[in-house]
Amino acid sequence: MRVIQIEGGSGPAEALRLAERSDPQAGAGEIRIRIRAAGVNRPDLLQRKGGYPPPPGASDILGLEVAGEVDQVGADATRWTIGDRVCALLGGGGYAEYAVVDARHALPIPDGLEFVQAAALPETVFTVFANVFESGALRAGETLLVHGATSGIGVTAIQMAKAAGARVIATSRGAAKTEAARALGADVSLDASEADLDAGIKAAGGADVILDMVGAAYAETNLNALNPGGRWVVIATLSGAAATVDLMRMMMKQATLTGSTLRRRSADEKARLAAAVEAAVWPWVVSGAVLPRIEATFPLAETKLAHLRLEAGEHVGKIVLTV
Structure with missing residues (x-):
């Protein structure tokens, strides 16, 4: 062959x-x-x-x-x-x-x-299901924040979250990708290359589950974005794997930080x-x-x-x- x-x-x-x-x-x-x-x-x-x-x-x-x-x-x-x-x-x-x-x-x-x-x-659906719906325990009515929303994983995560009755906040870079994420069903689509992400996510109501493919560069943004009881799920570290996280703030939010590979x-x-x-x-x-x-x-x-x-x-x- x-x-x-x-x-x-x-x-x-x-x-x-x-x-x-x-x-x-x-x-x-x-x-x-x-x-x-x-x-x-x-x-x-x-x-x-x-x-x-x-x-x-x-x-x-x-x-x-x-x-x-x-x-x-x-x-x-x-x-x-x-x-x-x-x-x-x-x-x-x-x-x-x-x-x-x-x-x-x-x-x-x-x-x-x-x-x-x-x-x-297979790779995208299995990854999203294992991380967003099992580890992240996303439920209908909750909000999923997806970074890298126009990647293969991101596109699938938007659709699966919407099919499950959740809201979606999407982040991507550039006007074309921002519009593409919105067209796929994201309720809020933010341009990470222009917008103040922290302010934009806060205005959208914050996140109950975060699907993070970016890693270190977004650690503070993710911690700011988490609602009480939120779940932050890391599946890739494109910007680096070493990050500083304020554990006291994680505790005060009763938040969960987890991750996995498939x-x-x-x-x-x-x-x-x-x-x-x-x-x-x-x-x-x-x-x-x-x-x-x-x-x-x-x-x-x-x-x-x-x-x-x-x-x-x-x-x-x-x-x-x-x-």
């Missing part, structure tokens, strides 16, 4: 090469997917640069989410049959023509959804999460309340262009490889 592999250097042009490897084989409890599309995510950029190695047992090939057809079924993977259209969360291996995955980590592609759309769902969770935990997502989120996908916004697609052989597009930071939604 054709794959994209890392061959030294940190820049996309030097590091990413089209190569051939043996087709993987599905073992017990696994399925093999003939990949039609694969999502591109920031963890892929980090791994390419040597900063985010795959967990033990995972493929060294980039790619954390795919969509395609089941073409091989291992023993005990009784839910799936050859030809089923599925999307799946991977520990690695998505930038390829075939991938083997724990059968419990795959979900059926809803009717009417194309492979490119479906490939943009890739290194156990197979059983990912299976539990997949079942919860299918029960709670898939009906929103089927109804159209939650749909991926696709910024651009690139063929597998042009993966370096996809990485450059993501690194430029001007995208709204997801970038997807077609295979």
Whole structure:
């Protein structure tokens, strides 16, 4: 099969090469997917640069989410049959023509959804559900503050929060992104490059849950934004990981600061999460309340262009490889 592999250097042009490897084989409890599309995510950029190695047992090939057809079924993977259209969360291996995955980590592609759309769902939907709805315990009537609101995660978080009956305050940079977040359903959309974020968030009523992909640079803003009993959930640290937080103010607000990663969770935990997502989120996908916004697609052989597009930071939604 054709794959994209890392061959030294940190820049996309030097590091990413089209190569051939043996087709993987599905073992017990696994399925093999003939990949039609694969999502591109920031963890892929980090791994390419040597900063985010795959967990033990995972493929060294980039790619954390795919969509395609089941073409091989291992023993005990009784839910799936050859030809089923599925999307799946991977520990690695998505930038390829075939991938083997724990059968419990795959979900059926809803009717009417194309492979490119479906490939943009698993990493974002699983991440938002685990962090906003489980760790953050967002409820109807509460307010979610989303930083980086036009990223793939941000776009999904806005839609899922609105589908759940919550209000959304979105922050992004530039008038175009601010308007895009508003068009996606954000109740308040703030331009972080111009507005006084603290004042804008306060005027909007503050936040009960914060989904933070920025990290250190927004620590004080997030603490100011939290309503009493608020939950601040960190999923990335694009501006740095080391921050100073006034613990006394956290205590006085009875606030919670937490965070997580998805890739290194156990197979059983990912299976539990997949079942919860299918029960709670898939009906929103089927109804159209939650749909991926696709910024651009690139063929597998042009993966370096996809990485450059993501690194430029001007995208709204997801970038997807077609295979």
